Amino acid sequence: MALESAFANFTRRDWEREDVDGTVRLAVIGVGGFARQRALPGIADGEYCETTVLVTGSPDRSRSVAEAFDIPHVIDYDAFLDGDHAGAYDAVYVATPNAFHGTYATAAADREKHVICEKPLDVSERVAREIVDACEDAGVTLMTAYRLQTEPSVRRTRELVRDGAIGDVVQIHGGFSNPLLENADPDTWRVDPDVAGGGALVDLGVYPLNTTRFVLDSEPVGVYATTHSSGPPFDGVDEHVAFQLEFPSGATASCTASFDAHANSQLQLIGTDGTISIASPFGGVVPHEMVVESGDMCMEYTGPPVDEVLEEFDYFGYCVLTGTDPEPDGVDGLADLRAIEAAYESAETGRQVELE
Template sequence: MIRYAVVGAGWISQEAFMPAVALTGNSRMQAIVSGSRDAAGKLAEFHAVPEVVAYDGYDALLASDRIDAVYIALPNSMHADYTIRALRAGKHVMVEKPLATTLAESEAMIAAARESGAFLMTAYRLHNEPGTHGMIEAVRSGRIGDPVYFASTFGFQSQLGNHRLKAGHWGGALPDVGVYCLNAARHIFAAEPIAVQAMASRTAGDPRFVEIDAGLAVTLKFPDERLAQFFCSFGSGTSESIRVVGSTGELILDPAFKFDSALRLTVREETGETVTTFDQVDHFAGQIAYFSDCIAARTPPEADGEEGNADMRALLAIDEAARTGETVRLEPRPFRTGIRPPMLREFPPTGKRLLL
């Protein structure tokens, strides 16, 4: 049984991570690290978590033998510090996306994992759920021929006061939800982008978008003349879709990204159209169970620090392209192993959660 400390008891921890742990069968929560002892205490009581630890007690917890791993759900600007401290203490780390806010930070995180031997996993929950696996398999098996074009949207209305609306934490739709579109494109093409263009929009007079853009439209070029485009937004109606055009057909995954959606795949081949609606599963339980299996077997996770860093390179290039209006070129790099069938984990969702 892998024992986790949850670092940061905000919405994503309350809504998704904490309820999922009990579903896995191979993981449990040992501690909640939070700046609000009252709220953390209520969550600990509800989920039967033995310890509540203040941030000034984090290093002592890491130095103990009471935990094996940490889940970090802090603002983006805090990922590197809390991750590196845990890795240096020999604790495995699952950290939310994006991995960090600069390449220097993400590379320092990767180095800390390498030096300590502890695992660093970027929390790409879709790498462990059936809809994404179904889409990847449809492409790999040649059902639509060679993929030549990728298009995606991920947007919704963000609420005023959310820390993701703050520029100081590298807030905005791109690192929060655009990363899903980018990551999907990389895995569909099994390649890394070599050039990016981007254009941002910001609604005048909307207090949510004083520090960040409301939305971003992105074009990426991949090797072999393949193209990808996506739109991400904190000021749109809810949209979460992927369309892949191949040389002989196309596929659509819609819904595609949200953890409370039942993903649906439409594949249009020369022989006809098939539609598959995948079972609703708990995405967080799947990724937690997978990471705990990796820890127990001493097998490095697929979505490691290098996978997170690959998205970081492109995200920062997109930021630069939107800011300058220029095409930003990226150094060609090989794609790594990607999503594979043994990574799939399926657990029915739970209704047991406490939101404060």
Template sequence: MRKIRYAVVGAGWIAQEAFMPGVSQTGNSTMTAIVSGSAKNAAKLAEFYGVEHVFSYEQYDQMLASDVADAVYVALPNSLHADYAIRALRAGKHALVEKPLATTEAECEAMIAAANESGAYLMTAYRLHNEPGTVELLERIRSGEIGDPRIFAAVFSFVASPDNHRLKAAYWGGPLQDIGVYCLNAARHIFAAEPIEAVAVKSFGNGSAVVGEVEESIAVTLRFPEGRLAQFIASFGSDSSDFYHVGGTKGSVTADPGFRFETAVRMKFRQGDIGTEKTFPQTDHFAGQTAYFSDCILNAQPPEPDGGEGLADVRALLAIERAASTGQPQKIDTPARQIHPTADMIRVLPTTDLRLLL
């Protein structure tokens, strides 16, 4: 069986903790190159995983010009996503890019254009689109199990380490971009619609928080078509929580845990006085999304969470930031997307303890 060869671009925590271990679980993917700013760490990771090629960032174009990889996984700070993805796409390499896809609408559009011009696929790394519990929840809502979904509420939080690059304003870091995007993306697919207005408030803590360059927390309200409302809080200053609740005209569903990749998704559906609970199997989210993307490449089938999916979230994220900065509601104008996660995208793959953290 042919395997898609990946070059990991940015060998930081998420690559080491999740992507690199997951590749070996896929069956249709392999890691053949590492691009990193630390030659020492890259060499250790390459030896551990049996990766033949190591490149510096200055050698990135050299890597793209050589026949060592079919695709790149871009796990760099947000502000670097567009540059490295566009260069890969123009070289004919498929690109799996961590979210948020980029920092501006123009960057997202340039990434999409590069993919269209070369024919290489651009996929935004929405791992939950391949996770069985998330997809089942969406399909049960679409089937009418809770009636018409009217409200969405979520909290995603943890206490961030002060040296985390996600706290750097220059990288477009912050709780909204890092974890709030999961809440936003969930609401969009639960309502099968795009938000039309954003209101938001930021908090910089009480002076003792670890967060310095970015806000500690952000509270967001989104208005959707047909009078639907979504609210969520994303925070780097509160103990770990990741849950969301959907209220419909005939019932409700709560996912708790709902977002993190380290824990199995657990859901509680309720219709009147009747409630049912279901815990889904623990699956490797990163292996699942990588296997799915490789299947898309192997079968010449464009991925569902493409550049347009990433652009839709970035457009909303930017409106939320403007709302928080100005104190005024901000309009959002995004065309409705006709595709959403479906059961054929689910990939259930075992987790592994084989990883090296540096």
């Protein structure tokens, strides 16, 4: 691939191959900060989805949200499980705390509703497998909400890797840190191990983990990890994590994540013939900068950010409307959970854990 072609029409939707009519009506389950500030606006501004039902623990307090986005129905969690307004939506977006993903995703599948579920699919691979099985049995689409897989910089990176623009990938460096307590109370569910299923690794480290697997189109065969927590409120979860993934090709990915470090994210791939660097790939709110060195040539892309949340929901809606299997499907979510559980085992035992 000539580098010029990689940067031409940079934001193209290479997954959008046919014209489609209509929209997928969504029940948004869980109206936390991300759902209000990113998901609902992204859905509203997109082409292929619309929100018709809000499911929340506080219907009265969510009326203003519903009015702002012209959402006709607001119900509580029990009402959703009882099937209220089931005819008003075609699919669900599960944005509850992690431990409750399985409950609402499987309930939706039982009603033959399509599912887009926030990462991780659940707090354990076992429960996540139940979600995958329920959706397969119902014949409905299941997508794990890995929005980076629809982000143009990441998609162009995968194309460059596939075409050998930097030779064979030897090393990957990825990191994501975000000071959790700047925007959350110390009793946030994200520091409850039973509800979150882990700490910085589950919430932040999954981004470099999944993105690395995506751009390499390969599964790790070994994981080594260390974790550290300084004390409350992080005494039940990992405050900081460092982990290394080994791939069949011999490539290694060194990744870090932190709940208590200055906000930062970065991804760099080093190959035998060049490098690819993406500045701030995981934060989602800053302009992306991408630099590719290939042999003696160096090219840079700098531009305004694409709303990867909008892209994610349009991709999901497009897949449902066209019967296309999404790339970040349930199996993709299972693979990350397998690696996450291996990383925690490694951190506890002090040894590398092999993956099948």
